[in-house]
Amino acid sequence: EAQVTQNPRYLITVTGKKLTVTCSQNMNHEYMSWYRQDPGLGLRQIYYSMNVEVTDKGDVPEGYKVSRKEKRNFPLILESPSPNQTSLYFCASNQHDSNQPQHFGDGTRLSIL
Protein backbone atom coordinates (compact mmCIF):
# COMPACT_ATOMS: atom_id res chain seq x y z
CA GLU A 1 0.00 0.00 0.00
CA ALA A 2 1.32 3.42 -0.97
CA GLN A 3 1.80 5.51 2.12
CA VAL A 4 3.68 8.16 4.00
CA THR A 5 4.48 7.10 7.56
CA GLN A 6 5.22 9.55 10.35
CA ASN A 7 6.37 8.76 13.87
CA PRO A 8 5.52 9.48 16.55
CA ARG A 9 1.83 10.38 16.21
CA TYR A 10 1.87 12.24 19.51
CA LEU A 11 4.69 13.64 21.61
CA ILE A 12 4.74 15.78 24.72
CA THR A 13 8.18 17.04 25.69
CA VAL A 14 9.95 19.93 27.38
CA THR A 15 11.72 23.01 26.12
CA GLY A 16 15.26 22.38 24.91
CA LYS A 17 15.12 18.59 24.63
CA LYS A 18 16.12 17.60 21.11
CA LEU A 19 13.59 15.56 19.18
CA THR A 20 13.21 14.00 15.75
CA VAL A 21 10.03 13.27 13.85
CA THR A 22 10.57 10.60 11.26
CA CYS A 23 8.92 10.43 7.84
CA SER A 24 9.16 7.59 5.37
CA GLN A 25 7.48 7.01 2.00
CA ASN A 26 7.33 3.84 -0.07
CA MET A 27 6.44 5.36 -3.44
CA ASN A 28 9.94 6.29 -4.63
CA HIS A 29 8.95 9.96 -4.73
CA GLU A 30 11.65 12.54 -5.35
CA TYR A 31 9.90 15.40 -3.60
CA MET A 32 9.21 15.49 0.14
CA SER A 33 8.05 18.29 2.35
CA TRP A 34 7.18 19.21 5.93
CA TYR A 35 4.26 21.41 6.93
CA ARG A 36 2.99 22.67 10.24
CA GLN A 37 -0.66 23.34 10.91
CA ASP A 38 -1.78 25.97 13.41
CA PRO A 39 -5.33 27.15 14.16
CA GLY A 40 -6.37 30.02 11.93
CA LEU A 41 -3.22 29.74 9.81
CA GLY A 42 -3.78 26.65 7.70
CA LEU A 43 -0.72 24.59 6.75
CA ARG A 44 2.62 26.26 6.12
CA GLN A 45 5.68 24.69 4.58
CA ILE A 46 8.74 24.32 6.83
CA TYR A 47 11.33 22.61 4.61
CA TYR A 48 11.33 20.61 1.41
CA SER A 49 13.61 18.28 -0.47
CA MET A 50 13.73 17.68 -4.21
CA ASN A 51 15.96 14.63 -3.96
CA VAL A 52 18.67 12.95 -1.89
CA GLU A 53 21.00 15.53 -0.35
CA VAL A 54 18.94 18.40 -1.82
CA THR A 55 16.96 20.38 0.77
CA ASP A 56 15.79 23.96 1.07
CA LYS A 57 13.81 26.26 3.32
CA GLY A 58 10.09 26.72 3.05
CA ASP A 59 8.11 29.56 4.53
CA VAL A 60 8.70 28.93 8.26
CA PRO A 61 12.09 27.17 8.67
CA GLU A 62 13.33 28.84 11.87
CA GLY A 63 14.08 26.36 14.64
CA TYR A 64 13.99 23.29 12.39
CA LYS A 65 16.48 21.12 10.54
CA VAL A 66 16.02 18.36 8.01
CA SER A 67 18.15 15.83 6.20
CA ARG A 68 17.67 13.61 3.16
CA LYS A 69 20.29 10.88 3.19
CA GLU A 70 18.00 8.31 1.61
CA LYS A 71 15.25 8.84 -0.91
CA ARG A 72 12.53 7.32 1.25
CA ASN A 73 13.28 9.18 4.51
CA PHE A 74 12.99 12.84 5.43
CA PRO A 75 13.26 13.42 9.20
CA LEU A 76 12.38 16.72 10.86
CA ILE A 77 14.72 17.72 13.67
CA LEU A 78 14.01 20.19 16.46
CA GLU A 79 17.37 20.66 18.16
CA SER A 80 16.12 22.96 20.92
CA PRO A 81 12.31 22.90 20.88
CA SER A 82 10.38 25.86 22.22
CA PRO A 83 6.69 26.23 23.12
CA ASN A 84 5.97 28.15 19.89
CA GLN A 85 6.76 24.95 18.01
CA THR A 86 3.74 23.25 19.57
CA SER A 87 1.77 22.31 16.49
CA LEU A 88 0.45 19.59 14.22
CA TYR A 89 3.07 18.49 11.71
CA PHE A 90 2.57 16.79 8.35
CA CYS A 91 5.02 15.14 6.02
CA ALA A 92 4.09 14.90 2.35
CA SER A 93 5.61 13.46 -0.82
CA ASN A 94 4.98 13.43 -4.55
CA GLN A 95 6.66 12.97 -7.87
CA HIS A 96 8.27 16.12 -9.21
CA ASP A 97 5.57 16.63 -11.79
CA SER A 98 3.13 18.97 -10.05
CA ASN A 99 0.26 17.26 -11.83
CA GLN A 100 0.66 14.48 -9.29
CA PRO A 101 -1.10 15.01 -5.97
CA GLN A 102 0.82 15.12 -2.74
CA HIS A 103 0.46 12.19 -0.37
CA PHE A 104 0.26 13.18 3.28
CA GLY A 105 1.22 11.31 6.41
CA ASP A 106 -1.27 11.06 9.25
CA GLY A 107 0.25 13.93 11.20
CA THR A 108 2.28 14.30 14.40
CA ARG A 109 0.90 16.29 17.30
CA LEU A 110 3.81 17.93 19.18
CA SER A 111 3.38 19.68 22.51
CA ILE A 112 6.42 21.55 23.89
CA LEU A 113 6.04 22.50 27.54
Added chain:
Amino acid sequence: AQTVTQSQPEMSVQEAETVTLSCTYDTSESDYYLFWYKQPPSRQMILVIRQEAYKQQNATENRFSVNFQKAAKSFSLKISDSQLGDAAMYFCAYRSYTLTGANSKLTFGKGITLSVRP
Protein backbone atom coordinates in the same frame (compact mmCIF):
# COMPACT_ATOMS: atom_id res chain seq x y z
CA ALA B 1 4.05 35.02 -3.80
CA GLN B 2 0.72 33.29 -4.04
CA THR B 3 -1.96 33.65 -1.40
CA VAL B 4 -5.13 31.68 -0.76
CA THR B 5 -8.07 33.19 1.12
CA GLN B 6 -10.93 31.36 2.76
CA SER B 7 -12.96 34.10 4.39
CA GLN B 8 -15.61 31.96 6.09
CA PRO B 9 -14.23 30.22 9.18
CA GLU B 10 -17.33 28.11 9.73
CA MET B 11 -20.38 26.90 7.85
CA SER B 12 -23.28 24.64 8.61
CA VAL B 13 -25.54 22.61 6.33
CA GLN B 14 -28.56 20.42 6.81
CA GLU B 15 -28.10 16.78 5.90
CA ALA B 16 -29.08 16.10 2.25
CA GLU B 17 -28.82 19.79 1.36
CA THR B 18 -26.19 21.52 -0.79
CA VAL B 19 -23.45 23.78 0.52
CA THR B 20 -20.81 25.89 -1.22
CA LEU B 21 -17.45 26.69 0.34
CA SER B 22 -15.67 29.76 -1.01
CA CYS B 23 -12.02 30.24 -1.88
CA THR B 24 -10.15 33.00 -3.66
CA TYR B 25 -6.49 33.16 -4.54
CA ASP B 26 -3.98 35.61 -5.83
CA THR B 27 -1.28 34.76 -8.37
CA SER B 28 0.51 36.22 -11.34
CA GLU B 29 1.04 32.78 -12.87
CA SER B 30 -1.03 31.47 -15.76
CA ASP B 31 -0.52 27.75 -15.15
CA TYR B 32 -1.23 26.21 -11.79
CA TYR B 33 -3.31 23.67 -9.90
CA LEU B 34 -6.00 24.13 -7.30
CA PHE B 35 -7.09 21.60 -4.71
CA TRP B 36 -9.64 21.06 -2.00
CA TYR B 37 -8.55 18.92 0.93
CA LYS B 38 -10.76 17.51 3.66
CA GLN B 39 -9.48 17.07 7.21
CA PRO B 40 -11.83 15.03 9.42
CA PRO B 41 -11.34 14.75 13.19
CA SER B 42 -8.84 11.94 12.51
CA ARG B 43 -6.54 14.74 11.17
CA GLN B 44 -5.81 12.98 7.90
CA MET B 45 -5.45 15.21 4.86
CA ILE B 46 -7.72 13.76 2.19
CA LEU B 47 -7.73 15.06 -1.36
CA VAL B 48 -11.29 15.86 -2.39
CA ILE B 49 -10.91 17.37 -5.84
CA ARG B 50 -8.32 18.91 -8.15
CA GLN B 51 -8.55 21.50 -10.92
CA GLU B 52 -5.97 22.32 -13.56
CA ALA B 53 -6.00 26.02 -14.41
CA TYR B 54 -5.66 25.39 -18.15
CA LYS B 55 -8.88 23.38 -18.18
CA GLN B 56 -12.06 25.40 -18.61
CA GLN B 57 -14.28 22.53 -17.56
CA ASN B 58 -15.04 22.42 -13.85
CA ALA B 59 -13.87 19.29 -12.05
CA THR B 60 -16.42 16.90 -10.56
CA GLU B 61 -16.00 13.95 -8.20
CA ASN B 62 -19.29 12.30 -7.32
CA ARG B 63 -21.11 14.70 -4.94
CA PHE B 64 -18.27 17.22 -5.05
CA SER B 65 -17.85 19.79 -7.79
CA VAL B 66 -16.04 23.07 -8.20
CA ASN B 67 -16.87 26.42 -9.73
CA PHE B 68 -13.56 27.62 -11.14
CA GLN B 69 -13.52 31.23 -12.31
CA LYS B 70 -9.99 31.90 -13.52
CA ALA B 71 -10.43 35.60 -14.30
CA ALA B 72 -11.98 36.22 -10.91
CA LYS B 73 -9.42 33.91 -9.21
CA SER B 74 -12.19 32.07 -7.47
CA PHE B 75 -12.40 28.35 -6.71
CA SER B 76 -15.47 27.31 -4.74
CA LEU B 77 -16.42 23.79 -3.68
CA LYS B 78 -20.01 22.59 -3.90
CA ILE B 79 -21.07 19.59 -1.85
CA SER B 80 -24.40 18.11 -2.93
CA ASP B 81 -26.59 15.81 -0.86
CA SER B 82 -24.52 16.53 2.25
CA GLN B 83 -23.85 13.61 4.55
CA LEU B 84 -22.86 13.45 8.21
CA GLY B 85 -19.47 12.13 7.13
CA ASP B 86 -18.80 15.36 5.25
CA ALA B 87 -18.36 17.20 8.56
CA ALA B 88 -14.71 18.24 8.62
CA MET B 89 -12.34 21.11 8.05
CA TYR B 90 -11.84 21.91 4.37
CA PHE B 91 -8.75 23.54 2.97
CA CYS B 92 -8.33 25.19 -0.38
CA ALA B 93 -4.78 24.95 -1.76
CA TYR B 94 -2.74 26.28 -4.68
CA ARG B 95 0.27 24.77 -6.40
CA SER B 96 2.39 26.26 -9.15
CA TYR B 97 2.89 24.37 -12.35
CA THR B 98 6.32 22.78 -12.48
CA LEU B 99 7.82 19.70 -14.02
CA THR B 100 11.16 19.50 -12.27
CA GLY B 101 13.63 21.55 -10.35
CA ALA B 102 11.24 23.71 -8.39
CA ASN B 103 9.44 23.63 -5.08
CA SER B 104 6.03 22.13 -5.79
CA LYS B 105 4.69 23.20 -2.43
CA LEU B 106 1.05 23.67 -1.63
CA THR B 107 -0.08 27.09 -0.41
CA PHE B 108 -3.09 26.63 1.85
CA GLY B 109 -5.96 28.80 2.95
CA LYS B 110 -6.82 28.98 6.63
CA GLY B 111 -9.54 26.40 6.32
CA ILE B 112 -13.27 26.29 6.95
CA THR B 113 -15.03 24.07 9.46
CA LEU B 114 -18.14 22.47 8.02
CA SER B 115 -20.75 21.00 10.32
CA VAL B 116 -23.65 18.86 9.07
CA ARG B 117 -26.94 18.95 10.98
CA PRO B 118 -28.94 15.69 11.04
